[in-house]
Amino acid sequence: MTVTEKKETLEIGAFLKSRRAALDPEELGLPPIHNRRRVPGLRREEVAQLAGISVDYYIRIEQGRAQSISAPVLDGLARALRLTDDEHIYLRNLAEPRFADSAQARPVVRPEIQQLLDAMGPYVPASVHGPGIDYLAWNALGARIAFDLEALPPQQRNAPLLVFLHPDSRALHPDWDTVAAETVAALRSECARYPCHPRVKEVLTQLLDSSAEFRALWEDQQVREKFAGRKRIRHPQAGELELTYETFQLAVDPHQTLCTYTVEPGSPSEAALRWLADRTSEESLTH
Secondary structure, rough: OOHHHHHHHHHHHHHHHHHHHOOOOHHOOOOOOOOOOOOOOOHHHHHHHHHOOOOOHHHHHHHHOOOOOHHHHHHHHHOOOOOOOOHHHHHHHHHHOOOOOOOOOOOOOOOHHHHHHOOOOOOOOOEEEEEEHHEEOOOOOOOOOOOOHHOOOOOOOOHHHHHHHOHHHHHHHHHHHHHHHHHHHHHHHHHHHHOOOOHHHHHHHHHHHHHHHHHHHHOOOOOOOOOEEEEEEOOOOOOEEEEEEEEEEEEOOOOOEEEEEOOOOOOHHHHHHHHHHHHHHHHHHHH
């Protein structure tokens, strides 16, 4: 077993323990036991019973001693532990990472994708993300909607690093606690999806070394993909913006995702976004 495979099996164990500890046996219809439980949640025997596998096999999975875990077994564990869709995908990626042999270099954004970003118009912020949630490319407004991406060194153009380590992060995000938790949950998915990618490991290591708040959230084992949602940004020039974001995986470039932001028509956020876009256009003409 390679070092990477050993790490992934240990991650599976930690994740399974956290998920069974979060469940209430009575809510699952399990009979009460006479002696008091030493730890909260389900026992290993109960998870194995619900998943339809032997107790010994489940113990081997949780201890990282199972060499190969079949898809039906993973599906059974997901049902037994009441995993969300994102958590189910995460478990599968830990067991069999989809991009374990992916390219090690920083992905290159095709010129056609940059043309698409620029063609979205002056009032639609958009960017392309790569492994580890790096910012790879953006349009003019996408570079200014939050942090000034073009003013940052390339190694700092990363969403999790900016959320936890940039000095202006809390001022920029009025709902910082929510943003931080969602960012950690998304990065955990990235780590399972790209276990061998050096940039993902670099970002995770830097955050674990530099942020106590990140470490605490990382220990919670929460997993959630950030495909769509709402976000508030308190822009230092434009004021508060209420944005809706959507992300799309690029079919031809499977390691890249396109993220776009929109605002409610006629809202104060639309007026603020248009002001920022017009100012961005004016500044670009003077340079």
